[in-house]
Amino acid sequence: MVLLALALQLANAGLPGSLHAAENGPRIDVILWFDTEDYLLPASDDAAKRVADILTERNIRATFKVVGEKARTLERRGRHDVIAALRKHDIGFHSDFH
Numbered sequence: 001m002v003l004l005a006l007a008l009q010l011a012n013a014g015l016p017g018s019l020h021a022a023e024n025g026p027r028i029d030v031i032l033w034f035d036t037e038d039y040l041l042p043a044s045d046d047a048a049k050r051v052a053d054i055l056t057e058r059n060i061r062a063t064f065k066v067v068g069e070k071a072r073t074l075e076r077r078g079r080h081d082v083i084a085a086l087r088k089h090d091i092g093f094h095s096d097f098h
Helices: 002-016 042-057 070-074 082-088
Strands: 033-036 064-065 088-094
Touching: 002 064, 033 042, 070 082, 070 088
Parallel strands: 033 064, 064 088
Antiparallel strands: none
């Protein structure tokens, strides 16, 4: 969560509506990329949803790389809320996972 807080600070510095954005300062682009891999612990489902929701609330898009087994596990667990939260962002799938 510390890294997420730092990323939000950096991203907010470059947003036009941000309190921290300089009037005529340079544009700052920040890329947020999350590897979403843990398919064993149900708590990781909630963590991915929380991060996606926090970013969505702030109108910040991120990329979530989801391993295939994680996607299948979300489906099996009926975690359509997590899938919906992640869909608001860019999603990439790791197809090389066994």
